[in-house]
Amino acid sequence: MSKTLKFAVLPGDYIGPEVMDVALDVLKAATEPAGIKLEYEVAAVGGAGIDAHGKALPESTLKVCEEADAILFGSVGGPKWEKLPPKEQPERAALLPLRKAFSLFANIRPGLLLKELTDASPLKTERIPEGIDIVCIRELTGGIYFGQPKTTETLPDGSKRALDTMVYTTEEIERIAEVAAITAKGRGNKVCSVDKANVLETSVLWRQTVIEYFKKHHPEIELSHMYVDNAAMQLARDPNQFDVLFTENMFGDILSDEMAVICGSLGMMSSASLGTKQNSHGLPYGLYEPAGGTAPDIAGKGIANPCAQILSAAMMLEYSFGEAEIANKIRDAVKQAVQDGIRTGDIAFGMSPVGTKAMAQAIVERL
Numbered sequence: 195m196s197k198t199l200k201f202a203v204l205p206g207d208y209i210g211p212e213v214m215d216v217a218l219d220v221l222k223a224a225t226e227p228a229g230i231k232l233e234y235e236v237a238a239v240g241g242a243g244i245d246a247h248g249k250a251l252p253e254s255t256l257k258v259c260e261e262a263d264a265i266l267f268g269s270v271g272g273p274k275w276e277k278l279p280p281k282e283q284p285e286r287a288a289l290l291p292l293r294k295a296f297s298l299f300a301n302i303r304p305g306l307l308l309k310e311l312t313d314a315s316p317l318k319t320e321r322i323p324e325g326i327d328i329v330c331i332r333e334l335t336g337g338i339y340f341g342q343p344k345t346t347e348t349l350p351d352g353s354k355r356a357l358d359t360m361v362y363t364t365e366e367i368e369r370i371a372e373v374a375a376i377t378a379k380g381r382g383n384k385v386c387s388v389d390k391a392n393v394l395e396t397s398v399l400w401r402q403t404v405i406e407y408f409k410k411h412h413p414e415i416e417l418s419h420m421y422v423d424n425a426a427m428q429l430a431r432d433p434n435q436f437d438v439l440f441t442e443n444m445f446g447d448i449l450s451d452e453m454a455v456i457c458g459s460l461g462m463m464s465s466a467s468l469g470t471k472q473n474s475h476g477l478p479y480g481l482y483e484p485a486g487g488t489a490p491d492i493a494g495k496g497i498a499n500p501c502a503q504i505l506s507a508a509m510m511l512e513y514s515f516g517e518a519e520i521a522n523k524i525r526d527a528v529k530q531a532v533q534d535g536i537r538t539g540d541i542a543f544g545m546s547p548v549g550t551k552a553m554a555q556a557i558v559e560r561l
């Protein structure tokens with residue numbers, strides 16, 4: 195009997211639809227030989243949701259997501275909607291509520307650079323002779339992104355005062371610590387927890403909780419701690435000292451962009467966001483998206499790197515549909531294409547770049 199994969203496709207804005215389009219082509223080409231059928235529904239989100247339905251996360255889109263087994267997400271936001279009140283803008287009104295709605299607290303962002311491709315990294319090759327292989331586990335539904343109160347008030351003298359609240363509970367820290375531990379067990383058995391415990395109360399709790407949790411549940415894992423400012427520096431100095439880089443929401447946002455570029459480009463970094471919800475296959479329900487944004491500066495030119503979107507689709511195959519073998523086929527095809535010098539402008543450096551479609555086509559040919 196043939197297997198059917200039911201997922202929601204939310205392309206979003208600017209380069210979102212461009213890279214989504216070709217990622218779906220790759221997904222089809224990779225799954226067809228195994229007799230797998232794709233049953234996906236495309237729904238508007240972000241600026242596209244505002245334009246079509248007056249809302250960044252229309253109810254109809256949320257419904258499509260609820261009825262699916264996973265979400266393949268592009269990216270949202272950009273200059274077209276930046277004049278809207280901040281709370282109505284695509285990022286805050288669509289992406290964050292979507293992560294929250296499905297309690298997708300665990301964001302996994304792999305930082306992988308093959309040794310054959312170190313020329314794509316801004317780091318000197320002699321610092322990364324074997325390439326880079328690290329992973330960021332980022333807490334995604336807590337911290338300063340979601341803490342209340344979150345307000346702006348006008349003071350009596352007419353000036354303003356804005357407030358964000360950074361908050362974490364023991365339970366929120368423990369559940370993401372477990373994800374970091376499981377991830378480390380499948381790799382180098384090493385976790386570096388990144389915080390700012392010399393300043394922040396949330397970080398003091400983070401560090402204490404992580405120490406106690408690992409001592410009790412995962413004593414065999416090598417656990418270290420680092421302040422976030424040092425971690426930013428160490429990543430640029432010697433990224434491979436890390437195996438699993440584990441941190442809270444905002445630090446993870448910032449460090450993962452840094453990880454992406456030292457691994458070649460933001461256009462290469464995929465991500466999976468998982469929670470406790472299981473899908474109809476008894477596997478984790480997840481949202482899969484590139485770590486980068488809508489790249490308005492290059493949108494419409496057909497030159498965006500589709501690899502982050504394609505590799506996010508591969509993560510979806512593995513985590514939400516149990517198709518690790520096909521996921522690895524896609525990863526190998528991406529590696530092979532890049533290795534063969536077929537690269538979009540962000541990673542071409544000195545080679546002649548190809549466009550989004552040609553890159554995806556090259557990947558399909560190497561499946």
Ligand code: NAD
Pocket residue numbers: 209268269270271272273285289460461462483484485486487488489490491492497498499500502540
């Ligand atoms: P960005 O990630 O969109 O772009 C940063 C730089 O990286 C740009 O120069 C861009 O051209 C480049 N880049 C990103 N992805 C690329 C790709 N696939 N191929 C080639 N180059 C790529 O960040 P930004 O400019 O700060 O943000 C633009 C918009 O995207 C903002 O509205 C922001 O809020 C939004 N954003 C959305 C998401 C998301 O939906 N997950 C993530 C990050 C940013």
Ligand code: IPM
Pocket residue numbers: 271285286289290447485486
């Ligand atoms: C990311 C993005 C988002 C975040 C924005 C667009 C809300 O930067 O996924 O890294 O900060 O989480």
Ligand code: MN
Pocket residue numbers: 447448451485
């Ligand atoms: Mn980000």
